[in-house]
Amino acid sequence: MSSEPVRTRRVFFREAICRAVGETLDAEPNAIVMGQDVGAFGGSYKEFYGLFERFGPARVRDTPVAEAAMVGLGVGAAAAGLRTLVSITYMDFVLLALDPLVNYAAKARFKTGGQIRVPMVVKLTAGAKGQGVAHSQSLESWLMSVPGLRVVAPSNVADAYGLMRSALQADGPVVYVDHKRLFPTSGPLNASAHEVPFGLAAVSRPGRHATIVTHSYMVCVALAACDELAVSGIDCEVIDLRSLAPLDLATVCTSVSKTGALLTLEEGQVVCGIGAEIAYQAQARLGPVRVSRLGAMPAPVSSNPVLEAASLPDAGRVADAVRRLLMEG
Amino acid sequence: MTASSDIDALAAMILARELESALSKRADCGFQLLSSGQEAVAVGVAAALLAHDQLLCSGRSIAPALARGLDPGRVMAELIGRASGPCLGRGGRGHLSQPSAGFFGAHAVVAGNLSIAAGVALALQARRDRSIAVCMFGDGACGAGALHETMNIAALWQLPLLLVCDNNLYSVSTPRAAALAPQRLSDLAAPFGIEACTVDGMDVRVVREAAVELTDYVRNGGGPAFLECISRRYASHSTSARETRGQQELAADRELDPITRLENALLSEGALSAQTAQALREQVRAKVAAACAFADLSPLPVPEEAFADVV
Known part of the structure; x- marks a missing residue:
């Protein structure tokens, strides 16, 4: 057995993030964290808890409510020699900061002929959890099409740590997307420092009959759907993308060529979504396969629990989508 | 300031004017945003x-x-898309x-470089070597929220940042008075306690004297400062934008030419002879000709460069 129980500890999702950020602040005197309530408050989800006390207000900086300037400062400081992590609690509000992120950070290295690099992480929290139309969106697909941006989205504790480590070592801008419903989760985390590389998906559950390709919290939903399907003898494989830009199409295609059926699942919209991209790319490589995509309904996500649930994929809908997909064959 | 720094300033302004003039005459000039008329602010x-x-x-x-x-030469190469430009x-x-x-450097999103500059200032502040960041922007940027967000944080964090508003009185065709409510744009800095002048x-x-005073202030830990310079642009907003101002206004603006103004002042003060002035112009023109020759010899990038340095 390669596992070493002594060196692996069960931690909360927030602790995994905090550990990766703390290790970076320890190792790199030029690294700083900026954002609303990241200081003494410790982050909206306590994901920066204790860092303010350890590293002080100059390196763990509370900012005013000004997303555009927060990200702009993070970009400029990174471009001029610091390593920055800018935290925006709700992914919805990155829309206020798209100019420095998309027009400057993503293009700086290219447009300056490699003179300027922007080692910055923008950490965003996606997903719906009862907070309404402007605090619930999953907009990853908007960002993964921007040349120059890397986009990662962990679904579990180990990847939350490993992807944050990679993001904080990258020499260009990385958008790190976590999820409100992942913060209460816990899982095993190896005590040694390690990274999860960009562009490497994981097989969360092996299976034979269909492939579900998803990421972030929807991995949990997909796994719940798999349990439901297993009762009726349907055995699904779940691919956790982990990295949305770059995408690991090799892992997706290996699975789909085995199962012959592909369901893409995302919490965001399906129009121009991640599933649309995966479905096209997989078929471009494999030829025609049975394919279906599932995501949020084309409507705003309400804070009303009945309406929120109606607009988003859940395990039952995923299981139904798999059954329909397999019936097509 | 010494006479030699005045003559350096004159030469620097003539260089910008002549280089843009040479650029404008080129068949491969393409879309450009010219500084002509506003050289005194930059210099x-x-x-x-x-x-x-x-x-x-x-x-x-x-x-x-x-x-x-x-x-x-490298600037000209960059402007016409040649591989010898600093950005290849x-x-x-x-x-x-x-x-x-x-x-x-430049960033062609109006107000887009303000918070970036504050970030550069934050990185410079961490170095503790008294270096500062200076961001030039047009009056058009003063209507954008980015300026206010940036001034607020710069003031809070006492960033070594000088904001220079090069107010040429127009946002493309929209007169400043039709776009911006404040009497003076430097008034925008006042609520943040930012040292400012117009x-x-x-x-x-005049620009240099104010810039020296404010850069000293910023450099010595005073926090950010704001300098508004009222200028005139002699070309339309860009080489592809229509000119909307009348002949009379443009002629009046020409009367304020910062190059002629300094040259006449230096001649009347006896700091410059007509002969030296002529020699200076010829030197600058030779430099511009050499810059154009350098750019002409530089190759265009190969198409594969379109995909380099992306991630």
């Missing part, structure tokens, strides 16, 4: 900077880049940059 501000300072600006970047000391011809118009020369941006000595 006066650049005169106050030290080697480790960083200058950022809007897309109207030719005079700022040259004033900061970038090589005219990829940034070109509106995105000139050479941080190693203290020119962090000066005649057509007089390079």
Whole structure:
């Protein structure tokens, strides 16, 4: 057995993030964290808890409510020699900061002929959890099409740590997307420092009959759907993308060529979504396969629990989508 | 200031004017944002900077880049998309940059470089070497929220940042009065407790004096400062924008020419002879001719360069 129980500890999702950020602040005197309530408050989800006390207000900086300037400062400081992590609690509000992120950070290295690099992480929290139309969106697909941006989205504790480590070592801008419903989760985390590389998906559950390709919290939903399907003898494989830009199409295609059926699942919209991209790319490589995509309904996500649930994929809908997909064959 | 610094300023302004004039006459000029008329702001501000300072600006970047000391040949190469430009011809118009020369550079999104400059200032502050960031932007940027967000944080964190509003009185065709409510744009800095003043941006000595005073203030830990320079642009907003101003207004603006103004002042003060002035112009023209020759010899990038340095 390669596992070493002594060196692996069960931690909360927030602790995994905090550990990766703390290790970076320890190792790199030029690294700083900026954002609303990241200081003494410790982050909206306590994901920066204790860092303010350890590293002080100059390196763990509370900012005013000004997303555009927060990200702009993070970009400029990174471009001029610091390593920055800018935290925006709700992914919805990155829309206020798209100019420095998309027009400057993503293009700086290219447009300056490699003179300027922007080692910055923008950490965003996606997903719906009862907070309404402007605090619930999953907009990853908007960002993964921007040349120059890397986009990662962990679904579990180990990847939350490993992807944050990679993001904080990258020499260009990385958008790190976590999820409100992942913060209460816990899982095993190896005590040694390690990274999860960009562009490497994981097989969360092996299976034979269909492939579900998803990421972030929807991995949990997909796994719940798999349990439901297993009762009726349907055995699904779940691919956790982990990295949305770059995408690991090799892992997706290996699975789909085995199962012959592909369901893409995302919490965001399906129009121009991640599933649309995966479905096209997989078929471009494999030829025609049975394919279906599932995501949020084309409507705003309400804070009303009945309406929120109606607009988003859940395990039952995923299981139904798999059954329909397999019936097509 | 010494007579030699005045003559340097004159030469720097003539260089920007002549280089843009040569650029405008080229068949491959393409889309450009010209600084003609506004040279005194760039040259006066650049005169106050030290080697480790960083200058950022809007897309109207030719005079700022040259004033900061970038090589005219490489600037010309960048402007016409040649591989010998500091950005290898990829940034070109509106995105000139050479941080190693203290020119962090242009960003052609109006108000887009303000918070970036504050971030550069934050990185410089961490170095504790008294270097500062300076960001030039047009009056058009003063209507954007980015300025207010940036001033607030810069004031809170006492960032070593000088904001220079090069107010040429128009946002493309919209007169400043139709776009911006404040009487003076430097008034925008007041609520944040930011040291600010408004000066005649057509007089390079006035700009330089104010810039020296404010860069000293910023450099000595005073926090951010705001300098508004009232200027005139002699060309339309860009080489592809229609001119909307009347002949009378343009002629009146020409009367304020910062180059003629300094040259006449130096002649009348006896600091410059007509002969020396003529020699200076000829030197600058030779430099511009050499810059054009350098750019002409530089190759266009190969198409594969379109995909380099992306991630």
